[in-house]
Amino acid sequence: MTLQLLADSACDLPLSFFKDNNVTLLPLSVQIEENHYLDLVTIPPKQVFEEIRNGALPKTSQASPQTMLEEFTKLAQTNTSGLYIAFSSELSGTYSTAVMVMEQVKEEHPNLDLTIIDTKCASLGHGLLVKHAVEMLEKGKQKEEIISEISTLAPKMVHLFTVEDLEFLARGGRVSKASAFVGGLLNIKPLLHVEDGKLVPLEKIRGKKKVLKRMVELAVERGITTSTGPIAISHGDEEETALQLKELLQGVVTDREFYINTLGASVGSHAGPGTLALFFIPSN
Numbered sequence: 423m424t425l426q427l428l429a430d431s432a433c434d435l436p437l438s439f440f441k442d443n444n445v446t447l448l449p450l451s452v453q454i455e456e457n458h459y460l461d462l463v464t465i466p467p468k469q470v471f472e473e474i475r476n477g478a479l480p481k482t483s484q485a486s487p488q489t490m491l492e493e494f495t496k497l498a499q500t501n502t503s504g505l506y507i508a509f510s511s512e513l514s515g516t517y518s519t520a521v522m523v524m525e526q527v528k529e530e531h532p533n534l535d536l537t538i539i540d541t542k543c544a545s546l547g548h549g550l551l552v553k554h555a556v557e558m559l560e561k562g563k564q565k566e567e568i569i570s571e572i573s574t575l576a577p578k579m580v581h582l583f584t585v586e587d588l589e590f591l592a593r594g595g596r597v598s599k600a601s602a603f604v605g606g607l608l609n610i611k612p613l614l615h616v617e618d619g620k621l622v623p624l625e626k627i628r629g630k631k632k633v634l635k636r637m638v639e640l641a642v643e644r645g646i647t648t649s650t651g652p653i654a655i656s657h658g659d660e661e662e663t664a665l666q667l668k669e670l671l672q673g674v675v676t677d678r679e680f681y682i683n684t685l686g687a688s689v690g691s692h693a694g695p696g697t698l699a700l701f702f703i704p705s706n
Contacts, residue, residue, distance in 0.1 A: 425503045425565050427556060428493065430485050430516055431461035432509035433549040434656050434686045443556045446493055448485040448506075450516065450688035454478050461687040470687040471659040471695045480691035484516040490523040498531030503565055506538045507552050507572060512619035513544055514688075537569055539576070542619030545689050546654035546681065547579045547701040553681075554651070578703050580644045581616035582624075584633050586658070586696030613637065630663070637700055638670045645704025646671070652679040658690055658697035667698060 428446040429435070440447040440462075449460040454473050459465035461482075470480060497504045511517040517540045528534050541548050551572050558568045611633040613624045624640075627633045646653065653671060657664040664682050671680075684690070685697060693699075 425505060425559060425568075426497060427552070427559065428504055428506040429548075429552045430509050431463075431686050432514065432516070432544065432688050433507075433552050434545045434683055434689055435549045435552060436683060437462045439553075445552065445556065448489055448493065448516070448520075450485050450509075450514070451483045452687045452691055453481045453483070459687065465687050467684040467686050467690055468659060470690050474691070474695055480687070482688045482691050484514050484519055487519050487523050490520055491527065494524055494527040494534060494536060495531065497536060498527060498534040501533065502535075504534075504536040505555065505565060505568060506536065507548070507555055508538055508540055509548055510542045510544050510616070510619035511540045512542065513621070537565070539569065539572055540619070541572070541576045541579075542616070543576055543579050544581065544616060544619075544621075545583075545685060545699055545701070546656045546683060547581045547616065547699075549656075549683075550579070550652060550654050550681075550701055550703070551576055575703055579616075580641070580646075580702050580704060581699065582613065582637050582640055582644075582701075583615070583693075583697060583699035584611050584613050584637070585693050586611075613640070634663075634667050634670055634698075637667065637698075638674060641671065641700060641702070642674055645706060646702050647675055648705045649702050650705055651703050652681050654681045654683075654701040656683055656685050656689075656697075656699045656701075658685050658693055658695045660696055660698060663696075663698055667700065671700075 430448040431450050449463050452459045508517040520538050524536050541551055555568050555572055610626045610628050612626050614621055615624050627636055655664045668680050
């Protein structure tokens with residue numbers, strides 16, 4: 423039985439990745455004023471950040487249950503095995519909806535062979551897992567091997583990130599209003615990470631240069647120098663700052679693959695312009 427990989431747009435991989443690697447995309451939705459968009463499909467990330475800078479307040483919603491129903495039914499009808507690597511259940515209802523839709527499809531198609539992994543990861547932390555699954559599949563690994571490895575790597579994924587304004591995360595309930603208020607004072611830049619799929623504030627640092635330096639220090643403390651996989655950096659339309667972080671990291675790691683990409687519309691709507699995030703998997 424062939425294996426079909428699925429992922430939602432919150433993994434922040436570009437649309438070309440899904441097309442080039444035959445990964446089924448389940449896009450989250452973005453609403454800007456009266457306009458509704460599908461993340462990656464009908465709105466590019468850059469447009470979202472432009473809209474936010476112009477005063478828009480985008481709202482996001484989980485991937486469409488109808489799209490899931492169609493894709494999961496297609497798997498059953500074509501006798502294709504599926505592996506859906508999903509966005510953190512702590513940050514979106516997409517995972518729980520996918521499980522519900524899967525059970526619904528199984529009522530009519532008991533032969534459905536679909537596994538859904540709650541990565542508890544976000545942005546390119548999620549994306550690195552999707553990329554790794556694609557690489558394993560290309561090497562001929564079997565479904566159970568891929569499930570086992572992704573399930574093992576996901577809890578180890580290090581997320582370190584800073585945002586220009588915590589208010590964006592507070593509006594969506596991702597951090598507390600109190601944290602957002604403090605972050606907006608005196609050019610203080612918050613540093614956050616992910617614990618069990620949730621966004622958790624770590625430190626507050628004054629000034630961009632100090633934040634970048636501290637991100638590198640924390641990355642070293644968390645094992646980036648002994649990790650062996652790729653290092654990913656996502657950004658909220660701030661490629662120049664992402665490249666500065668890469669340069670700093672190259673001072674502590676050698677011969678490593680770096681993967682840099684813009685935050686997608688769904689994650690970017692909550693994190694806002696100026697966000698900078700670092701992801702890697704320590705070897706231990």
